[in-house]
Amino acid sequence: MRGTITSPYVIAFVRHLLRWIPGTVFLFWDGLNTHRSKKTRAALVEHHPRLRVYRLPAYAPELNPDEGLWAWMKQHALAGQCPPNLQVLEQAIRQALRRLRRRPQIIRSFFQRCPLSF
Numbered sequence: 001m002r003g004t005i006t007s008p009y010v011i012a013f014v015r016h017l018l019r020w021i022p023g024t025v026f027l028f029w030d031g032l033n034t035h036r037s038k039k040t041r042a043a044l045v046e047h048h049p050r051l052r053v054y055r056l057p058a059y060a061p062e063l064n065p066d067e068g069l070w071a072w073m074k075q076h077a078l079a080g081q082c083p084p085n086l087q088v089l090e091q092a093i094r095q096a097l098r099r100l101r102r103r104p105q106i107i108r109s110f111f112q113r114c115p116l117s118f
Contacts, residue, residue, distance in 0.1 A: 005032070007039040018047055027053045030064065068110035073097075 017025050029035045035055070044053060061067040077096035083089040100106060 005034055007034045007037045007043075010034045010040050011043040014044065014047070014051070018050060023050070025051050027051065028056060028064070029053070030056050031058055063114055063116055065110040065114055068113055069107075072100075072106065072110070 014025075014027070034040060044051060056063050073093065073096055077100070078092055081089075081092055083092060
């Protein structure tokens with residue numbers, strides 16, 4: 001998705017997760033305004049038993065597993081690439097993420113480097 005991520009997009013994404021993932025869903029997210037908006041909070045309350053939301057501290061990349069993902073992407077999967085435009089970059093990111101799905105040990109490492117227990 002390009003552009004600004006607004007509350008309706010966040011709400012739709014969470015509802016999509018809840019529709020396709022059985023059981024309890026745990027969300028760990030940062031302080032992005034759309035994560036904290038009244039509209040988002042009100043929409044999430046209706047899913048309370050199945051949805052657990054945890055807010056990360058204001059600036060704590062060491063607690064955020066997706067920081068490990070993006071560091072790995074830049075240092076390994078996309079290293080040395082100089083895409084001529086945004087479309088080529090997006091395609092390279094999608095390909096790298098598809099390849100990463102076949103390497104669960106790397107995905108686990110993003111969570112293991114965090115001092116939180118998952």
